[in-house]
Amino acid sequence: MRIAVDAMGGDHAPRAIVEGIMLAQASYPDIEFQLYGKESEIRKYITSETNITIIHTDEKIESDDEPVRAIRRKKTASMVLAAKAVKEGQADAIFSAGNTGALLAAGLFIIGRIKNVERPGLMTTMPVMGQPDAGFDFIDMGANADNKPEHLLQYGILASYYAKNVRGIKQPRVALLNNGSEASKGSDLTKKTYELLSSDPNLNFIGNIEARELLTGAADVVVTDGFTGNAVLKATEGTALSLMSVLKKSILGAGWKGKLGALLLKDSLKQMKQELDYSSHGGAVLFGLKAPVIKTHGSTGPEAVKHTITQIKTMLDSQVIADLVTHFENEVEVEIKNK
CATH class of the missing domain: 3.40.718.10 (Isopropylmalate Dehydrogenase)
Incomplete structure (x- = not known):
């Protein structure tokens, strides 16, 4: 090797x-x-x-x-x-x-x-909050700014193979990132992609997923276009960094009581930091x-x-x-x- x-x-x-x-x-x-x-x-x-x-x-x-x-x-x-x-x-x-x-x-x-x-996609495994060993495969993260429904269907197939063979998930739940859970919601791209994903018998497609559900473990594979995926990824990264920064400032600004509390919560805070760090799952794959x-x-x-x-x-x-x-x-x- x-x-x-x-x-x-x-x-x-x-x-x-x-x-x-x-x-x-x-x-x-x-x-x-x-x-x-x-x-x-x-x-x-x-x-x-x-x-x-x-x-x-x-x-x-x-x-x-x-x-x-x-x-x-x-x-x-x-x-x-x-x-x-x-x-x-x-x-x-x-x-x-x-x-x-x-x-x-x-x-x-x-x-x-x-x-x-047609278009290779950039995929990473993102964390699931409260489940340190879990995650979901997110594709495309920005390899392509413009996509067709057929590209997103292929992303679903590619990421499902990864989830099965690399992460050991027998029947990966595939979801499409959208602005609502209903099949009728979204842009022309997401509506047509929904039809393609739902008609593929080899995919365990569970429908649309909203951005607020991403880190809950609702799906094992999340498919989106490269522009949206990159924006969501950076927003998630920024939120995680801001959260840790605010938490650190709050602890340091609370005097000895805050520092004592941080000491008592040291293990929990360390686990929280690890859960927010998706690099523990490896790098991004150009699939x-x-x-x-x-x-x-x-x-x-x-x-x-x-x-x-x-x-x-x-x-x-x-x-x-x-x-x-x-x-x-x-x-x-x-x-x-x-x-």
């Missing part, structure tokens, strides 16, 4: 990335890690070279680079070389905390789409490509990197991408011919 790692991507690279790989290396001795980036910087944080290969390059893609242009012009950038390794069969998956748009472009133009998948392409937050730390490696290992062990290739290249091909 070989994972190509963009060691130079992210706000705290390469330190956070390499330290996270060291944590994962101790837990998964069967994984070969290929670290792409500046060798002298990477070596500062390597504590063991077992199953570690460093592929040196001085070039990297910056956070403010225009994605497609960067992929085409920076041909020896760490992210580009890692993607090419997957394309050429030298690695089984790619992981990066770098420029999201550039990673999407690398996935599309270098690794390539699964046949009959619909020929190999696992995984993105983590730019400010990710070593623990989150390890969680992401666990996620990639589970994906590779479960053969979820191979199953999707079979489904879309065979079953969907037959459906297209019969139309």
Whole structure:
């Protein structure tokens, strides 16, 4: 099992990335890690070279680079070389905390789409409040600003495969994000998508879901268009950060009584913070490509990197991408011919 790692991507690279790989290396001795980036910087944080290969390059893609242009012009950038390794069969998956748009472009133009998948979607597993081990798969988070109903149907299929094979849910409940629970509610896009999802016999479609229900565990898979998904994701992140900030200020502003209360509630507050942190489920998957392409937050730390490696290992062990290739290249091909 070989994972190509963009060691130079992210706000705290390469330190956070390499330290996270060291944590994962101790837990998964069967994984070969290929670290792409500046060798002298990477070596500062390597504590063991077992199953570690460093592929040196001085070039990297910056956070403010225009994605497609960067992929085409920076041909020896760490992210580009890692993607090419997957394309050429030298690695089984790619992981990066770098420029999201550039990673999407690398996935599309270098690794390539699964046949009959029109628009790959960006998916992450979000937390369910009060259930630390639970979550729901949210797709699309922003890979596509404009979508057709057929794209959202494919997102439902893609995320259901992930929920079954990676998260072990036998019959994932699939819901469509909308502004009301009734089938007649929503835009032209959501109404047509509702019809497609409800008519697919292979999906356990439970209908519409409102944004206020997302973190309650009402569904295992939530489908939406990329524009809406990205807005909802950032609103959720912002709310969580604001909540923790307000709570911290309230405790510090309450004098010794507040600090004493915080001490007594230390374990509960720690659990609350963990529940709000969706990075414990791993990174975001660009689903619909020929190999696992995984993105983590730019400010990710070593623990989150390890969680992401666990996620990639589970994906590779479960053969979820191979199953999707079979489904879309065979079953969907037959459906297209019969139309």
